[in-house]
Amino acid sequence: xxxxxxxxxxxxxxxxxxxxxxxxxxxxxxxxxxxxxxxxxxxxxxxxxxxxxxxxxxxxxxxxxxxxxxxxxxxxxxxxxxxxxxxxxxxxxxxxxxxxxxxxxxxxxxxxxxxxxxxxxxxxxxxxxxxxxxxxxxxxxxxxxxxxxxxxxxxxxxxxxxxxxxxxxxxxxxxxxxxxxxxxxxxxxxxxxxxxxxxxxxxxxxxxxxxx
Amino acid sequence: xxxxxxxxxxxxxxxxxxxxxxxxxxxxxxxxxxxxxxxxxxxxxxxxxxxxxxxxxxxxxxxxxxxxxxxxxxxxxxxxxxxxxxxxxxxxxxxxxxxxxxxxxxxxxxxxxxxxxxxxxxxxxxxxxxxxxxxxxxxxxxxxxxxxxxxxxxxxxxxxxxxxxxxxxxxxxxxxxxxxxxxxxxxxxxxxxxxxxxxxxxxxxxxxxxxx
DNA sequence: ACCTGAACACCGTTCAAGT
DNA sequence: ACCTGAACACCGTTCAAGT
Numbered sequence: 001x002x003x004x005x006x007x008x009x010x011x012x013x014x015x016x017x018x019x020x021x022x023x024x025x026x027x028x029x030x031x032x033x034x035x036x037x038x039x040x041x042x043x044x045x046x047x048x049x050x051x052x053x054x055x056x057x058x059x060x061x062x063x064x065x066x067x068x069x070x071x072x073x074x075x076x077x078x079x080x081x082x083x084x085x086x087x088x089x090x091x092x093x094x095x096x097x098x099x100x101x102x103x104x105x106x107x108x109x110x111x112x113x114x115x116x117x118x119x120x121x122x123x124x125x126x127x128x129x130x131x132x133x134x135x136x137x138x139x140x141x142x143x144x145x146x147x148x149x150x151x152x153x154x155x156x157x158x159x160x161x162x163x164x165x166x167x168x169x170x171x172x173x174x175x176x177x178x179x180x181x182x183x184x185x186x187x188x189x190x191x192x193x194x195x196x197x198x199x200x201x202x203x204x205x206x207x208x209x210x211x212x
Numbered sequence: 213x214x215x216x217x218x219x220x221x222x223x224x225x226x227x228x229x230x231x232x233x234x235x236x237x238x239x240x241x242x243x244x245x246x247x248x249x250x251x252x253x254x255x256x257x258x259x260x261x262x263x264x265x266x267x268x269x270x271x272x273x274x275x276x277x278x279x280x281x282x283x284x285x286x287x288x289x290x291x292x293x294x295x296x297x298x299x300x301x302x303x304x305x306x307x308x309x310x311x312x313x314x315x316x317x318x319x320x321x322x323x324x325x326x327x328x329x330x331x332x333x334x335x336x337x338x339x340x341x342x343x344x345x346x347x348x349x350x351x352x353x354x355x356x357x358x359x360x361x362x363x364x365x366x367x368x369x370x371x372x373x374x375x376x377x378x379x380x381x382x383x384x385x386x387x388x389x390x391x392x393x394x395x396x397x398x399x400x401x402x403x404x405x406x407x408x409x410x411x412x413x414x415x416x417x418x419x420x421x422x423x424x
Numbered sequence: 425a426c427c428t429g430a431a432c433a434c435c436g437t438t439c440a441a442g443t
Numbered sequence: 444a445c446c447t448g449a450a451c452a453c454c455g456t457t458c459a460a461g462t
Contacts, residue, residue, distance in 0.1 A: 017445080033330030035247035038435065050436080052446050060436065115330040118245030153388055154398045157381050161402060164380055165373040172372055176365055186366045190373060190406070229426080250454065262455080264427050272455065 018056045020046055025063045030112055034064065034119040064123060068113070071106040075138050078102065082145040089197040092146050096191045097200050099142065100166045100184060111171055139163060146195045155196065162194035230268045232258055237275045242320060246276065246328040277335060280325070283318040287350050290314065294357040301409040304358050308403045309412050311354065312378045312396060323383055351375060358407045367408065374406035 024045050028037040039060060043050045057063045078098055085091045103110055113120060113135050120135065131137060147159035169187045177183035192199045236257050240249040251272060255262045269275045290310055297303045315322055325332060325347050332347065343349060359371035381399045389395035404411045 033333065035331055039437090040435080048445095049447055051438085051448080054437070054439095055445060115333075117329070118327040118331070119247060121245065121327075153385065153390075153394065156388075157385055157395070157398050158402055160384055161373065161377040161381060164376060168376055169369050169373060173365065173369055176368075178365075182365065183369070186369050190370055193405075194402070251456090252454080261428055263429080263457085266456070266458095267426060 017046070017048070017052075021053060021056055021063065022067050026067050026108060026112065029064070029116070030108060034112075034116040061123060064112075064120060068109055068120075068123065071102070071109045071113075072133050072135075072138070074102045074106070075099070075142070076133060079138065079141050079145070082142075087145065087148075090200070092195055093192050093197045093200045095142070095145055096162065096166065096195060096197075097188055099163070100170065100187050100191070103167055103170050104184065107170060107174055110167055114167065114171065158194045158196065162191045165194060166191050229258070229260070229264075233265060233268055233275065234279050238279050238320060238324065241276070241328070242324055246324075246331040273335060276324075276332060280321060280332075280335065283314070283321045283325075284345050284347075284350070286314045286318070287311070287354070288345060291350065291353050291357070294354075299357065299360075302412070304407055305404050305409045305412045307354070307357055308374065308378065308407060308409075309400055311375070312382065312399050312403070315379055315382050316396065319382060319386055322379055326379065326383065370406045370408065374403045377406060378403050 021042065025037070025042050028041060028045075031037075039050045039053055043053055053063075057066065078095065081098075082091065082095045117135065123135070132141070142163050143156070143159045146162060147155040149156075151159070166187055169190070170183070173183055189199055233254065237249070237254050240253060240257075243249075251262045251265055255265055258264075265275075269278065290307065293310075294303065294307045329347065335346070344353070354375050355368070355371045358374060359367040361368075363371070378399055381402070382395070385395055401411055
């Protein structure tokens with residue numbers, strides 16, 4: 001994250017090229033897929049040369065990494081949280097709850113990751129190569145926090161489905177909920193049922209009414 | 213595993229090039245992804261020229277179509293079956309049951325489709341362009357057979373998860389079942405629970421024992 | 425019928441050079 | 444610091460030509 005500072009008053013026109021590349025790229029990648037979108041298309045939309053992109057990013061994959069790393073880091077933090085805690089029923093429910101919040105905030109990134117799994121298979125955050133931060137590895141780690149490798153097959157299957165269900169439900173029905181939180185409640189209920197845990201206590205959803 | 217068939221008496225050596233291309237391609241596509249696998253790699257493994265591939269297939273996508281069409285046709289037939297029948301609880305359970313059988317028989321194809329969704333997004337069977345045979349369209353149609361567009365949001369979410377759960381469960385735990393049918397039972401139970409239907413009647417699994 | 429050799433436009437990437 | 448122009452090896456595809 002080499003974000004430059006304030007850009008005070010006068011002109012500020014073009015310090016934003018990097019962000020413009022990111023947003024155009026995410027848009028085109030989502031529309032036509034990662035591999036089918038060429039750097040030429042991205043460059044043309046921004047009225048620059050292909051080579052200009054290489055001033056801001058060191059490769060095509062690096063562009064992906066740049067708008068992916070926030071999501072990956074958040075999931076990584078969630079995994080750290082879950083790993084440090086006892087695998088109680090309540091903690092596992094909270095894990096699913098928090099995961100669904102992350103997913104809800106990063107829908108377009110998750111959509112990209114899901115649809116370009118093969119293209120993005122060997123993609124890491126930061127300079128270092130952390131095997132722990134592969135998309136698939138993160139999924140497996142989350143699943144193991146719900147039902148470890150020694151759990152019965154049925155539990156492991158259902159734990160996998162629980163994790164996946166959060167992602168695809170949000171992806172598919174993002175626009176379909178009539179009330180805010182309606183989808184989240186359904187997703188969480190379903191995921192918890194699959195994981196074999198009680199949903200977390202209801203939060204300050206129905207504000208007003210009798211005090212809690 | 214480039215096992216060619218019997219090679220009876222005379223020569224018949226090379227009528228199998230087409231099948232060899234298919235099998236090498238599926239293998240490499242699964243290993244490195246569709247876009248990252250070049251036709252040069254495929255050709256080299258078979259000791260032919262890139263151009264030779266174009267005698268047997270009219271494009272790179274056409275190779276995919278060739279080993280994809282059987283799976284797509286089977287799902288299409290299942291959809292036809294489901295569409296012609298009343299949406300009773302039993303029929304919906306049978307739909308999931310049959311779908312899991314198809315998936316179980318075509319695991320490598322499904323793995324390819326799941327991991328290369330973006331690359332394969334506009335991919336059809338046969339010459340004609342049937343929008344009905346897109347991977348994603350088929351998924352949506354299956355889901356609608358479980359819970360149509362007018363069903364409550366919760367039912368539609370869970371129907372989606374039910375369909376997806378069949379695929380990913382088989383993909384992830386193919387090797388992990390100790391007894392044959394164990395995984396199938398778990399998958400079907402989970403999917404039916406999500407779809408809100410009773411699992412189909414147990415079939416001739418536990419042979420022997422008391423009759424009935 | 426089955427395959428090769430050579431060419432095509434396009435791709436991601438690099439780099440010296442400009443401001 | 445930010446970007447261009449021109450070149451690189453490689454890609455999918457075509458096609459005339461060979462057997």
